[in-house]
Amino acid sequence: MPEVRLDPWGRPDIKDYSRLYEVFGIRPFREVAEKMKSMGIEQSLLMRRGIVFGHRDFDSLLDFYKRGEKVAVMTGFVPSGGFHFGHLLTGKQLVYFQNLGFKVFVGIADAEAYAVRHIKRKEAIRIGVEEYIANLLAIGLDERKTEFYFQTSRKGSYHSLIQLFGSKITSSEFESIYGEITPGKIVSALTQAADILHPQLDEYGGYKMVLVPVGADQDPHLRLTRDLAERMKGEVELRPPSSIYHRLMRGLDGGKMSSSRPETTIFLNEPLEVARKKFMSSLTGGRNTAEEQRRLGGEPEKCPVFDFYIYQLIEDDNKLNDVYKRCKGGKLLCGECKAMGFSMIREFLEEHQRKLEASREVAWSIVEAPKF
Ligand code: SF4
Numbered sequence: 046m047p048e049v050r051l052d053p054w055g056r057p058d059i060k061d062y063s064r065l066y067e068v069f070g071i072r073p074f075r076e077v078a079e080k081m082k083s084m085g086i087e088q089s090l091l092m093r094r095g096i097v098f099g100h101r102d103f104d105s106l107l108d109f110y111k112r113g114e115k116v117a118v119m120t121g122f123v124p125s126g127g128f129h130f131g132h133l134l135t136g137k138q139l140v141y142f143q144n145l146g147f148k149v150f151v152g153i154a155d156a157e158a159y160a161v162r163h164i165k166r167k168e169a170i171r172i173g174v175e176e177y178i179a180n181l182l183a184i185g186l187d188e189r190k191t192e193f194y195f196q197t198s199r200k201g202s203y204h205s206l207i208q209l210f211g212s213k214i215t216s217s218e219f220e221s222i223y224g225e226i227t228p229g230k231i232v233s234a235l236t237q238a239a240d241i242l243h244p245q246l247d248e249y250g251g252y253k254m255v256l257v258p259v260g261a262d263q264d265p266h267l268r269l270t271r272d273l274a275e276r277m278k279g280e281v282e283l284r285p286p287s288s289i290y291h292r293l294m295r296g297l298d299g300g301k302m303s304s305s306r307p308e309t310t311i312f313l314n315e316p317l318e319v320a321r322k323k324f325m326s327s328l329t330g331g332r333n334t335a336e337e338q339r340r341l342g343g344e345p346e347k348c349p350v351f352d353f354y355i356y357q358l359i360e361d362d363n364k365l366n367d368v369y370k371r372c373k374g375g376k377l378l379c380g381e382c383k384a385m386g387f388s389m390i391r392e393f394l395e396e397h398q399r400k401l402e403a404s405r406e407v408a409w410s411i412v413e414a415p416k417f
Pocket of ligand 1: 329330331343344345348349350351372373377378379380382383
């Protein structure tokens with residue numbers, strides 16, 4: 046069987062998500078669905094469609110929540126490009142947990158953007174505020190219940206954690222988690238561990254259970270962070286984080302959706318005509334000719350357009366099922382299907398871009414941007 050390695054900085058191509066259960070000990074998310082139901086918590090769209098497929102310790106997090114103990118959700122964004130539909134997936138999960146009463150922490154990973162992605166400082170700061178924070182506000186994250194910060198301007202004991210973590214891990218352990226590693230990646234990984242764990246320090250609200258919703262490719266950071274939390278025992282009480290894992294949305298070309306390859310995605314501030322051209326040129330799971338498609342049906346399982354429907358655009362399960370059946374049965378052709386998808390994208394973007402205008406100004410006022 047081929048080796049499975051997850052590279053949080055690379056372009057993962059995960060063919061079989063179930064192997065992540067055996068190889069890394071991620072637990073199937075369906076295990077906790079019943080518990081959520083018994084607590085009266087409705088699953089999000091991503092959970093009920095199996096897009097959130099795995100977890101670590103989510104059941105313990107539910108216990109914390111049930112007992113009324115403090116819970117938070119934390120995520121980081123690397124400001125290396127625009128905010129697109131892939132980021133929206135994570136943003137919606139933050140809103141979902143905020144609505145359940147979780148405190149939200151959002152770290153802008155500007156140190157990582159500089160050290161690993163080689164993004165100029167001023168540009169990373171602008172992207173962090175005007176793309177990530179502004180878009181998160183525009184999709185409904187409540188700034189009064191969210192702590193936004195940049196890694197390099199975070200004050201206080203957050204930085205002590207990064208320094209102390211350095212003595213808790215060897216370079217060969219780093220290599221076994223990440224493969225080939227550079228000093229920039231080591232610092233980034235330790236900083237990410239501090240991002241995830243610092244909300245538990247007294248200075249940031251004290252002991253709590255922290256949930257991290259991530260794409261499956263980010264699990265190496267979670268494994269490192271959980272180990273570091275255990276190794277700090279006796280010095281500071283840090284609970285290993287819980288995490289939930291979502292499948293990665295395919296890019297419009299069928300590969301990884303990435304802001305460094307703009308043709309693979311649609312940015313939320315994109316002019317509508319640019320967005321339309323990209324979406325209408327997307328790869329599909331369609332056949333070579335209309336005649337073949339009518340005869341054999343399409344393959345929505347392989348189709349990036351259908352990913353947009355299932356991950357984001359169609360909330361009603363019956364409607365989604367109808368598109369699936371019409372595609373499989375050869376009743377829906379790709380041109381018509383894409384036009385329908387783009388009309389949904391247009392409707393969303395028109396409204397979102399109006400909100401984005403207003404949220405940009407707010408974004409600058411609620412975060413301490415780094416001085417250099
Ligand atoms: S009809 Fe729609 S879902 Fe089916 S393969 Fe074509 S674009 Fe994809």
